[in-house]
Amino acid sequence: MSYGIGPYGVSGYGAKNDYAGGINQTSRLDNANTFYAGSVLAGAVALNQSQRFDGASQFYPATVTQGGALQSLTQSTRFDSANTLYLAAVSPGAIDINQSVRLDNGNQFYSSTITATGGLVQSTRFDNVGQFFAATVTTGVIAIQSPLVTNTSAFFAHTVSLISGPQSLAQSSRFDNSNTHYSATVSGAGGMTLTPEDISAVADAVWSHMIEGGFRADEMLRVMFSSLAGKREGFGTGTERYYDVSGTKPRVTFTPDSYGNGTPTVDGSL
Amino acid sequence: MTLTQADIDAIVAAVWMRAIEALQSDEMIRIMFAVMAGKREGIGSAVEYYMAADGVTPRITFAVDANGNGTPVVNGSA
Numbered sequence: 001m002s003y004g005i006g007p008y009g010v011s012g013y014g015a016k017n018d019y020a021g022g023i024n025q026t027s028r029l030d031n032a033n034t035f036y037a038g039s040v041l042a043g044a045v046a047l048n049q050s051q052r053f054d055g056a057s058q059f060y061p062a063t064v065t066q067g068g069a070l071q072s073l074t075q076s077t078r079f080d081s082a083n084t085l086y087l088a089a090v091s092p093g094a095i096d097i098n099q100s101v102r103l104d105n106g107n108q109f110y111s112s113t114i115t116a117t118g119g120l121v122q123s124t125r126f127d128n129v130g131q132f133f134a135a136t137v138t139t140g141v142i143a144i145q146s147p148l149v150t151n152t153s154a155f156f157a158h159t160v161s162l163i164s165g166p167q168s169l170a171q172s173s174r175f176d177n178s179n180t181h182y183s184a185t186v187s188g189a190g191g192m193t194l195t196p197e198d199i200s201a202v203a204d205a206v207w208s209h210m211i212e213g214g215f216r217a218d219e220m221l222r223v224m225f226s227s228l229a230g231k232r233e234g235f236g237t238g239t240e241r242y243y244d245v246s247g248t249k250p251r252v253t254f255t256p257d258s259y260g261n262g263t264p265t266v267d268g269s270l
Numbered sequence: 271m272t273l274t275q276a277d278i279d280a281i282v283a284a285v286w287m288r289a290i291e292a293l294q295s296d297e298m299i300r301i302m303f304a305v306m307a308g309k310r311e312g313i314g315s316a317v318e319y320y321m322a323a324d325g326v327t328p329r330i331t332f333a334v335d336a337n338g339n340g341t342p343v344v345n346g347s348a
Contacts (some may be wrong), residue, residue, distance in 0.1 A: 194277045203284035207295070218290050225290075225298045228305040229330050229344050236337030245292040247341055270291065 219268025226251030297346025304329030 194202075207218040215223075222244065231247040234240040242252040249267070256262040273281075286296040293301075300322065308329060309321040320330040327345070334340040 194273070194280065199277075199280045199284045202281050203288050206285045207288055207290070218288070218295075221290050221295060221298055225293075225302060228302045229342050231341040233339050235335075235339045245344075 215266075215268055222268045223251050223266045293344075293346055296348070300346045300348075301329045301344050 207216065209217050211217055211220050226242040226244055230245070230251060231243040232240065233243070239253060239255045241250045241254075243249060244251050251268065252264045252266050254262055254264040287294050290298055304320040304322055308323065309325045311319040311321070316333060318330070318332045318334060319328045320332070321327060322329050329346065330342045330344055332340055332342040
């Protein structure tokens with residue numbers, strides 16, 4: 001049953017129920033109590049303060065603004081291209097939230113697939129979400145136990161818990177101030193699993209670290225090794241030489257005085 | 271960013287398996303340790319041995335001439 005809602009109605013204030021109907025091209029459906037199994041199609045600009053949209057099959061190009069105490073989009077299956085879903089609780093059965101621009105301040109999104117979403121700002125839970133593509137998630141997201149979080153631009157100040165099975169945070173670029181990332185595989189820009197290039201760069205930084213006197217760590221190690229275990233020549237003559245591992249390059253060239261004093265010339269280069 | 275244990279293991283391996291010249295850095299450390307703190311045998315004979323921490327694996331086998339010159343044979347493997 002509905003009050004004042006026609007197929008192309010302009011406004012529907014205070015409507016209670018719409019069973020299995022179409023609400024096409026309707027511009028406003030403010031303060032409606034319940035929509036069961038309805039389709040809200042293009043042109044539904046505002047659904048403000050409506051409390052329940054259980055079992056609705058599609059919301060697209062719609063702006064959904066829920067402000068009442070009882071807020072639910074339970075079992076609704078699609079929210080394609082919705083502009084805003086905020087202060088909403090989307091429970092199991094909400095399968096696709098595709099191309100929605102913003103899902104601000106949502107309380108719970110369970111078992112959903114969220115793709116190409118511009119904003120998930122201040123939403124508190126995204127448990128068991130199937131996929132996040134190209135989403136921006138900012139402060140307030142507490143828990144995500146989703147198998148896929150791909151191409152996401154930013155996760156701020158939240159806890160990410162990826163559940164068992166295929167797990168990926170691939171190509172997600174930022175996880176600033178996040179509390180926990182566990183059981184996650186991250187690849188691509190800004191990921192948590194380091195690339196071979198990352199690891200090689202760390203090793204380069206360690207061994208190129210300047211220790212003293214203009215000598216890098218690897219240069220010092222080469223010189224010390226030659227003195228301790230390298231080929232040695234010139235003992236019994238005026239100049240001693242200690243060589244590299246190949247036995248061809250002098251690492252230390254030392255011309256001591258009769259007491260053994262002197263300043264070695266060292267070469268730690270490759 | 272929190273590194274995984276696999277990341278940390280990979281970094282450690284990359285640092286210590288870095289080829290400094292013909293040997294890895296960890297191999298060089300083992301050999302130098304043998305010279306400075308390892309069991310030594312053959313001193314005063316024609317061939318000197320400097321052993322690994324286990325006391326039985328020669329890290330350096332050195333046939334030295336009367337003046338102390340020579341080319342050591344080294345073994346830095348784990």
